[in-house]
Amino acid sequence: MNKLEPMKVKKITCIGAGYVGGPTMAVIADNCPEIIVTIVDIDENRINAWKYNPINELPIYEPKLGEIIERVRNKNLFFSTDISESIANADMVFLAVNTPTKTKGIGSGQASDLSMLESCSREVAKCSRGHTIVVEKSTVPVRTAEVIKKILDANLKKEDSSNPQQTFSVISNPEFLAEGTAISDLNNPDRVLIGGDNELAIESLADIYSHWVDRSKIIKTNLWSSELSKLTSNAFLAQRISSINSVAEICEVTGANIKEVSKAIGLDNRIGKKFLNSGPGFGGSCFQKDILNLVYLCEYFGLTRVARYWQSVIELNDWQQERISKLITENLLGNISSKFILILGFAFKANTNDTRESSAIQISLNLLEEGANLLIHDPQVNSKQISLDLRIEETTSLSPDTNYNNKDKGKWKYVNNLSNSFSQVDAVVILTEWEEYKLIDWKKVTKKMRKPAWVFDTRLLLEEKNITDAGLNYWSVGNGR
Numbered sequence: 001m002n003k004l005e006p007m008k009v010k011k012i013t014c015i016g017a018g019y020v021g022g023p024t025m026a027v028i029a030d031n032c033p034e035i036i037v038t039i040v041d042i043d044e045n046r047i048n049a050w051k052y053n054p055i056n057e058l059p060i061y062e063p064k065l066g067e068i069i070e071r072v073r074n075k076n077l078f079f080s081t082d083i084s085e086s087i088a089n090a091d092m093v094f095l096a097v098n099t100p101t102k103t104k105g106i107g108s109g110q111a112s113d114l115s116m117l118e119s120c121s122r123e124v125a126k127c128s129r130g131h132t133i134v135v136e137k138s139t140v141p142v143r144t145a146e147v148i149k150k151i152l153d154a155n156l157k158k159e160d161s162s163n164p165q166q167t168f169s170v171i172s173n174p175e176f177l178a179e180g181t182a183i184s185d186l187n188n189p190d191r192v193l194i195g196g197d198n199e200l201a202i203e204s205l206a207d208i209y210s211h212w213v214d215r216s217k218i219i220k221t222n223l224w225s226s227e228l229s230k231l232t233s234n235a236f237l238a239q240r241i242s243s244i245n246s247v248a249e250i251c252e253v254t255g256a257n258i259k260e261v262s263k264a265i266g267l268d269n270r271i272g273k274k275f276l277n278s279g280p281g282f283g284g285s286c287f288q289k290d291i292l293n294l295v296y297l298c299e300y301f302g303l304t305r306v307a308r309y310w311q312s313v314i315e316l317n318d319w320q321q322e323r324i325s326k327l328i329t330e331n332l333l334g335n336i337s338s339k340f341i342l343i344l345g346f347a348f349k350a351n352t353n354d355t356r357e358s359s360a361i362q363i364s365l366n367l368l369e370e371g372a373n374l375l376i377h378d379p380q381v382n383s384k385q386i387s388l389d390l391r392i393e394e395t396t397s398l399s400p401d402t403n404y405n406n407k408d409k410g411k412w413k414y415v416n417n418l419s420n421s422f423s424q425v426d427a428v429v430i431l432t433e434w435e436e437y438k439l440i441d442w443k444k445v446t447k448k449m450r451k452p453a454w455v456f457d458t459r460l461l462l463e464e465k466n467i468t469d470a471g472l473n474y475w476s477v478g479n480g481r
């Protein structure tokens with residue numbers, strides 16, 4: 001390689017075959033047919049599913065992802081568990097492993113657990129050959145690239161006849177995709193951010209993106225700005241959701257209507273209309289984790305007031321889930337023990353099968369705690385995932401025709417067939433905004449439900465008139481009367 005020219009990348013390896021690694025690499029492979037892309041992971045089941053499953057059963061559900069995988073799988077996109085060989089062959093290695101909130105030790109409950117990132121950095125140090133550009137794709141606390149650099153530099157191997165001298169450039173390229181719209185976000189990003197101090201490494205990555213992204217949208221910054229921009233942009237988005245949810249509660253007691261209020265606010269183009277939909281609170285693997293991380297960072301630097309400010313965004317989110325659970329109980333005559341509630345939607349939002357931090361988890365747990373029996377439906381989430389999230393096994397049979405006397409917690413059962421699941425239920429709770437729930441024929445299902453019956457619409461998905469005309473009681477978030 002000419003030292004003054006950016007490297008022409010021919011082979012990319014991405015460590016982490018998850019919600020970021022999978023779609024991001026699929027889009028790179030699709031737009032850069034001359035580059036061989038390999039995604040590696042320690043999770044053999046996940047890799048096998050990417051490798052062999054039909055395109056409608058990929059490990060990650062994301063609209064339009066299947067079409068791309070069909071085009072590029074085994075052409076220039078490969079999946080493997082042979083991590084060391086894939087690293088050895090690559091010019092550029094993306095680190096897209098998970099960075100969840102720490103559950104023990106220093107910073108427990110706030111700081112990110114960087115052990116996965118550290119272990120794959122060590123793997124890169126061990127296996128890479130010649131010059132390797134290491135791209136930090138995971139969302140990380142500020143100055144994490146320094147940790148990666150330290151690991152790489154401390155393990156540099158000497159050149160010998162079979163191994164060219166190892167060198168590394170570490171750059172940051174945070175991912176801004178949102179689950180559910182990942183493919184369009186990746187194909188048409190608002191911006192691509194690349195942070196680093198090595199111009200040539202930055203240019204090499206910019207050259208890849210420029211296959212399909214206009215150069216004016218490729219922003220170059222220093223490493224720390226790039227890392228902090230990702231954390232804080234998630235914090236800003238989450239803050240808008242907590243803000244609008246706080247306004248929803250004010251609407252409910254004052255007689256205002258959140259749809260009208262958020263439309264009025266959003267038409268101000270200084271504010272804009274996105275992320276002003278009130279709902280059951282934000283979920284997903286990123287918002288809570290990244291804000292907690294920001295809070296930890298602020299506390300570390302002694303910025304107590306700033307830490308408190310961001311912490312309150314999370315507290316309001318928890319409150320939204322708690323108050324929704326409470327008002328369901330209150331409306332069902334103050335008691336839900338042994339009653340049947342149909343939960344519609346378990347994913348943290350529509351068009352994804354991701355349930356991490358989904359509001360449905362806490363709301364379901366609250367209702368089970370009060371003794372309710374839950375029938376849970378989601379078009380993309382399976383029963384195994386729901387048991388893992390609730391940490392309660394699915395019950396083998398749960399029939400509204402049986403009389404239950406739940407002295408303790410309630411039970412839950414997965415619903416395969418939505419149309420058969422309304423029989424004798426006291427309430428339906430919409431927790432994810434799947435399009436198919438808009439098609440429910442309320443005049444038909446009302447006949448099966450036990451009266452007085454309720455529909456709780458936490459996503460403002462339904463038309464109130466369709467529900468009330470069917471003789472059902474209707475509550476929706478932010479709708480004051």
Ligand SMILES: NC(=O)c1ccc[n+]([C@@H]2O[C@H](COP(=O)([O-])OP(=O)(O)OC[C@H]3O[C@@H](n4cnc5c(N)ncnc54)[C@H](O)[C@@H]3O)[C@@H](O)[C@H]2O)c1
Nearest residue numbers: 016017018019020041042043096097098099116138139175
């Ligand atoms: N999910 C999102 O919407 C999103 C968006 C932007 C950024 N991010 C960030 O991207 C990162 C990845 O998120 P995700 O949602 O794709 O996570 P994920 O849990 O879906 O995937 C991570 C994968 O990394 C694998 N892994 C962990 N340690 C490994 C190791 N040492 N070697 C090989 N594989 C290993 C895991 O088995 C897993 O399959 C996180 O830092 C996240 O904050 C996520």
